[in-house]
Amino acid sequence: MNKEISPYLELGKINTLRVDRDTPHGVFIMAQDGNDVLLPAAYTTEDMIEDSVVDVFLYTDSEDRLIATTLTPKAMLDEFALLEVVDTAPFGAFLDWGLPKDLLVPTQLQKTPFVVGEKRFIKVIYDERTHRLVGSEKLGDFFDRKVKGLAVNKEVNILIITKTPLGFKCIVNDKYEGLIYHNEIFENIQLGDKRTAYVKTVRKDGNIDLTLRKPGSKKDGSSSEKVLELLKANKGIMPYNYKSDAELIKQAFGLSKKDFKRSLTKLQDDGKIEVKDTGIYLK
Secondary structure, three states: OOOOOOOOOOOOOEEEEEEEEEEOOEEEEEOOOOOEEEEEHHHOOOOOOOOOEEEEEEEEOOOOOEEEEOOOOOOOOOOEEEEEEEEEEOOEEEEEOOOOOOEEEEHHHOOOOOOOOOEEEEEEEEEOOOOEEEEEOOHHHHOOOOOOOOOOOOEEEEEEEEEOOOEEEEEEOOOEEEEEEHHHOOOOOOOOOEEEEEEEEEOOOOOEEEEOOOOOOOOOOOHHHHHHHHHHHOOOEEOOOOOOOHHHHHHHHOOOHHHHHHHHHHHHHOOOEEEEOOEEEEO
16 A cells, blocks of 8 residues: 655654655655655665655754655654653753754753753743744643543553652643642552553542552452552562651652551561562562
């Protein structure tokens, strides 16, 4: 089946374009409306002959010219991603998004100053002033507060973006803001994880309470069940016991030390775990 050529060139997205002509610098590829763009020789292959079709991502080069690449960035226009800071300057910071030209996050679109080596969640947006793709860390500006079509128990796709005292903030279906409370988490999750979740409540402010457990699950949600599920998710070993620090327990299990100790005793009495000085072991 022949692919349909993109009607026009779209910055920040994957375009399906027709090879028009070969040059020493690469091949020019064209959209239906007759506008073309260079695919540099570094990305061309022998099968890119005249009238063949190629999928490319379009962005701007260091001289702000539209350019094509067969590489796929870690995030495209209007997408979110956790990216590493590779350089900083007075006007902004540069993040590695998987392309030769790093993604600029202007200073005014940062919540706090960026530091080389750390990772930040950003959204790739179009800067109308410079006509470039840039990143923005001010994610709250992009969430839709009018939630539509998400009823209780509805399955959604989430991206984990921030850990808070209450739980983990998430981006829901690429457009809403959600929260998974610590007592709803029965597995290890980390920033940047993409998961399937289920709607518990849609709040009046547009925020969504979520759970990772499928509706109808037989898990009872007890503290002991939570410890057991986390232990299974960590290959049957976790470095905690009755003497562990309360704050570490809270961070790892979302439980008070009292509930944690009670859970260990119950699971030991049930013959499901063994607690040693070196940690908890699944039997």
